[in-house]
Amino acid sequence: MAEKKSTPIGKGTRIILFTGKGGVGKTSVAASTALLLSRKGLRTLIISTDPAHSLSDAYGIEIGPYVKQISDNLFAQEISVIEAINEHWENLKGYLTGLFSSQGLDPVSSEEIATLPGFDEASELLYVDDYFKEGKYDAIVMDSAPTGESLKLLSFPEAMSWYMEKLFPISRTTAKIVRPIMKPFSSIPLPDDSIFRSMENLYQSLKEVRGILTDERITSIRLVCTPDRMSMNETRRAYTYLLLYGYPVDALVVNKIFAENTGEFFHGWRKSQEEILKEISDSFQELKIFRLNLSREEPTGLERLARMGKDLYGADDPYSVYQHSIPVSYEKKGDKVVAKIRLPFASKDRLNLYNKGGELVIELDNWRRVFYLPQTLADRKPSSAEFINGYLHIELI
Ligand SMILES: Nc1ncnc2c1ncn2[C@@H]1O[C@H](COP(=O)(O)OP(=O)(O)OP(=O)(O)O)[C@@H](O)[C@H]1O
Numbered sequence: 001m002a003e004k005k006s007t008p009i010g011k012g013t014r015i016i017l018f019t020g021k022g023g024v025g026k027t028s029v030a031a032s033t034a035l036l037l038s039r040k041g042l043r044t045l046i047i048s049t050d051p052a053h054s055l056s057d058a059y060g061i062e063i064g065p066y067v068k069q070i071s072d073n074l075f076a077q078e079i080s081v082i083e084a085i086n087e088h089w090e091n092l093k094g095y096l097t098g099l100f101s102s103q104g105l106d107p108v109s110s111e112e113i114a115t116l117p118g119f120d121e122a123s124e125l126l127y128v129d130d131y132f133k134e135g136k137y138d139a140i141v142m143d144s145a146p147t148g149e150s151l152k153l154l155s156f157p158e159a160m161s162w163y164m165e166k167l168f169p170i171s172r173t174t175a176k177i178v179r180p181i182m183k184p185f186s187s188i189p190l191p192d193d194s195i196f197r198s199m200e201n202l203y204q205s206l207k208e209v210r211g212i213l214t215d216e217r218i219t220s221i222r223l224v225c226t227p228d229r230m231s232m233n234e235t236r237r238a239y240t241y242l243l244l245y246g247y248p249v250d251a252l253v254v255n256k257i258f259a260e261n262t263g264e265f266f267h268g269w270r271k272s273q274e275e276i277l278k279e280i281s282d283s284f285q286e287l288k289i290f291r292l293n294l295s296r297e298e299p300t301g302l303e304r305l306a307r308m309g310k311d312l313y314g315a316d317d318p319y320s321v322y323q324h325s326i327p328v329s330y331e332k333k334g335d336k337v338v339a340k341i342r343l344p345f346a347s348k349d350r351l352n353l354y355n356k357g358g359e360l361v362i363e364l365d366n367w368r369r370v371f372y373l374p375q376t377l378a379d380r381k382p383s384s385a386e387f388i389n390g391y392l393h394i395e396l397i
């Protein structure tokens with residue numbers, strides 16, 4: 001079994017993101033983790049990216065769309081896409097207004113922009129980028145929406161960069177958009193320079209935020225599940241997809257375990273939970289596993305959440321990096337280099353690989369990633385790929 005390394009409290013902002021199936025306890029676990037961090041003296045910000053915000057309910061304190069201090073060292077925000085657009089995207093809004101009105105449509109409002117695909121993901125990520133760069137917090141805890149939505153959020157920066165590079169010729173090294181090459185479509189106005197600049201900034205920010213969220217020294221993704229088969233299966237898939245996108249997962253919280261003294265009625269449940277807990281331990285040996293019992297009362301309010309945090313982490317420090325996962329590694333093999341992508345629980349029949357115009361596309365179930373090589377290997381081309389023991393091996397020549 002891999003040794004669970006942990007990094008002691010040090011300098012620099014940590015980002016801890018909780019994800020998992022609906023209702024398993026992500027918000028409660030995130031809220032208790034943030035509270036514990038703040039009570040250890042770390043300046044902590046918790047942000048909710050789930051549009052169905054329940055952070056206010058968890059703490060029993062009204063939070064709202066702006067950062068609000070809710071306790072010593074503890075700050076919270078329930079992100080509103082509309083506020084985010086107003087704050088970040090004046091330029092883009094101006095362009096879209098011009099574009100829409102040139103087509104005889106009414107000027108767009110933030111509310112309308114907010115419904116366009118990708119805008120909510122982008123605005124959440126821009127906040128993370130801002131808060132990280134400001135360096136005001138020791139820890140940023142993210143309470144996210146159920147698995148599918150979180151994966152959409154985390155796969156967004158790459159997908160968006162891909163589109164932007166296709167629509168506007170952007171040099172990947174300088175991130176400069178080359179304006180003259182873009183041909184104006186008949187009546188659609190070509191954006192002016194300020195819009196190009198704001199697009200460059202957006203592109204740059206998304207690149208940055210992906211860099212931050214994939215850096216295992218900064219970010220830890222923690223999976224939350226309950227000890228039942230459906231939740232375990234979803235967690236396995238989520239773990240694989242997160243690694244496909246290169247995100248560092250360091251721990252798994254198994255929540256709502258029935259204690260011994262839950263009586264005859266829960267006997268059958270306790271037995272099945274025990275079996276699933278064993279399967280979970282075997283399946284996720286490479287992660288730190290935390291177990292948390294179902295509590296007697298709903299864990300809401302600062303005091304109950306503080307107790308939950310203590311029960312959850314015990315002597316462990318939530319700021320630690322429990323596992324330095326390396327989703328992609330590179331090995332030299334004579335003249336060739338082999339990129340190895342960890343994809344546990346994947347199987348060959350669910351994977352689809354193809355080379356599209358020199359770009360290697362990896363598809364797993366409904367998730368798709370265009371695999372870009374790091375700068376140092378940029379002149380190499382993928383020649384073959386195979387799936388061996390939970391690793392995808394890609395040969396680069
Ligand atoms: N260990 C626990 N013991 C008892 N109740 C719990 C525990 N963990 C969470 N709960 C309760 O379970 C319910 C769902 O929890 P929570 O809202 O944290 O889940 P979630 O995963 O964030 O849900 P969603 O997917 O809707 O965002 C809440 O009522 C919460 O108080």
Ligand SMILES: [Mg+2]
Nearest residue numbers: 026027050054
């Ligand atoms: Mg929640």
